Amino acid sequence: MCGIVGLFLKDKALEPELGRLTAAMLHEMCGRGPDSAGFAVYGSGAGGTSKICAVRRASNLDWADVAKRLEQAIGRKVRYEIIEDHAVIRIDGDGTAARTWLIENVPEATVLSEGEAIEIYKGVGDPDAISERLRLASFSGTHAIGHTRMATESAVTIAGSHPFSTGRDTCLVHNGSLSNHNRLRETLRRHGERFQTENDTEVAAGYLSWRMKAGDSLEQSLEHALDDLDGFYTFVVGTRDGFAVLRDPIACKPAVMAETDAWVAFGSEFRALAALPGIDAARIWEPAPATVYAWSRS
Amino acid sequence: MPSVRMGVKTAHDTRNTSLDMASLSLRQVNETLQKAEAGAFAVANPRGAHALAAGLTTPIDVTIDGHVGYYCGGMNQEASVTINGNAGTGVAENMMSGRVHVKGDASQSAGATGCGGLLVIDGNASARLGISLRGLDIVVKGSIGHMAAFMAQAGNIVVLGDAGDALGDSIYEARLFVRGKVKSLGTDCIAKEMREEHRTLLRGLLDAAGIGPEVDVAEFTRYGSARTLYHFHIDNLGSY
Structure with a gap:
């Protein structure tokens, strides 16, 4: 199974409500994925700085020590904020090198995201408890993607929870299972992509990051995914300014979408969308197979 | 418990009963519907609930205002269920008799394995409509997705719009009538001659779905089984 929700706001007035609306949507999908959950929120990015979200795997991990070592390694000021078992690390400029350093040098943590606007949080257990503990309802932002997982392809761990992010400000959630991920992972590794798990979805995220780094738009990367990914999938993808769906x-x-002048929303089932403001007047449809749906903020 | 059932009957067959899911649970609503022997019921605020009005066995009339989740009207016998909204996966799946009417669109596997009765969909239906159909009649006023009528054994499917890929793959004796374009036919499904008996049958199905003479049976093409996959044949090994 697995449940997916996504909300892309067009109306700025709704931005303070993003977390609350997403938490309500995620709640409806608890039954589809009771073993773990995660969410990505695209908040306001301060220009020129990067945020790196990470979650500790070992309870004795000292974030202050990690920050100090990272500061020495990259030669830039590092600030951090601890939220439960997660940390949001902020640095000036691009965070790619810092992300790589953390993956290679801090095995006690899993790096979840890096970018100007994106923040990813994940947990194992009841999705409602996770969104409450990590205060999903309190977030404001422009778009959010959430996932409730019923694991099939790899272990129930925080690292195996969705969303997966392998590129700057990019994330992917997945309902389904890929059948050619092992071979594709090796190909992508040869192209320089880094993977932290044996999970099939992380390979799909890495594939899209690789295509977009090579110059593809979000839509083009998903068109190529239709040729190169084998298996079952409903994907919802977020970028700094974009939101896309592919089946x-x-x-x-399953997949249902709805759109009004104020928002675009995705749900694995309609009940995830039923409480959105203005749903009664929304255009509601089932996304067609092998068809890329994409929105962007220009 | 005949006395209890009689009590419910008396309460329900004399008036319209409103069931608001803003305050009633899915189980309370289904229990009320499943115990009723007659009457008309209006269900409000379904909010995508699953298995709503499933397993009805009496000729009651149910109108649902809003969108429903999976398996609405599933296993229906004798009841008439109208959905003023869209329906999720498996609407009217395995229905035996009666009528289910979706005023909006239907998701995947609408009418799957249905044995009898009539399913009318005013909008479009997505993939796998009428998969393994066994006698139900389905009329879709819009278009349908891929793999419709896969292994359909009996019953009729009428589509006023277009059909997607692999229509009627491995079909047995169900009859398919499509007014628009068919993207592709599945294995062993072919276009067939429309004889007088088929025109009469199709007119009857359109009438039953409330579609008037403005839709002409001459505009439809009939599709059905070429009957080459019925029995094991060594030359067909690659197709099995």
Whole structure:
């Protein structure tokens, strides 16, 4: 199973409500994925700085020590904020090198995201408890993607929870299972992509990051995914300014979308969308198989 | 418990009963509907709930205002269920008799394995409509997705719009009538001659779905089984 929700706001007035609306949507999908959950929120990015979200795997991890070592390694000022078992690390400029350093030098943590606006949080257990503990309802922002997981392809761990992010300000959630991820992971590694898990979805995220680094737009990267990814999938993808949906050619996994002048929303089932403001007047449809749906803020 | 059932009957067959899911649970609503022997019921605020009005066995009339989740009207016998909204996966799946009417769109596997009765969809239906159909009649006023009528054994499907890929793959004796374009036919499904008996049958199905003479049966093409996959044949090994 697995449940997916996504909300892309067009109306700025709703931005303070993003977390509250997303938490309510995620709540409806608890039954589809009771073993773990995660969410990505695109908040306001301070120009020229990067945020790195990480979650500790060992309870004795000292974030102050990690920050100090990172500061020495990259030669830039590092600030951090601890939120439960997560930390949001802030640095000036691009965070790519810092992300790489953390993955290579801090095995007691999993790096969840890096970018100007994106923050990713994940947990194991009841999705409602996770969104409450990590204060999802308190977030404001422009768009958010959430996932409730019923694991099939790899272990129930924080690292195996969605969303997966392998590129700057980019994330992906997945309902389904890929069948060619092992071979594709090796190909992408040869192209320089880094993976932290044995999870199939992380390979799809790495694939899209690789295509977009090579110059593809979000839409183009998903068009290429139709050729190169084999298996069952409903994907919801977020970028700094964009939001996209793709289903496999036989539409194995469920999907419902709705759009008004104020927002675009995705749910694995309609009940995830039922409480959105203005849903009664929304255009509601089932995304067609093998068809890329994308929105962006220009 | 005949006396209890009689009590419910008396309460429900004399007036319209409103069931508001803003205050009633899915189980309370389904229990009320499943115990009723007659009457008309209006269900409000379904909010995508699953298995709503499933397993009804009496000729009651149910109108649902809003969008429903999976398996609405599933296993229906004799009841008439109208959905003023969209329906999720498996609406009217395995229905035996009666009528289910979706005023909006239907998601995947609408009418799957249905044995009898009539399913009318005013909008579009997505993938796998009428998969393994066994006698239900389905009329779709819009278009349908891929793999419709896969392994359909009996019953009729009428589509006023277009059909997606692999229509009627491995079909047995169900009859398919499509007015628009068919993107592709599945294995062993072919276009067939429309004879007088088929025109009469199709007119009857359109009438039953409330579609008037403005839709002409001459505009439809009939599709059905080429009957080459019925029995094991060594030359067909690659197709099995």
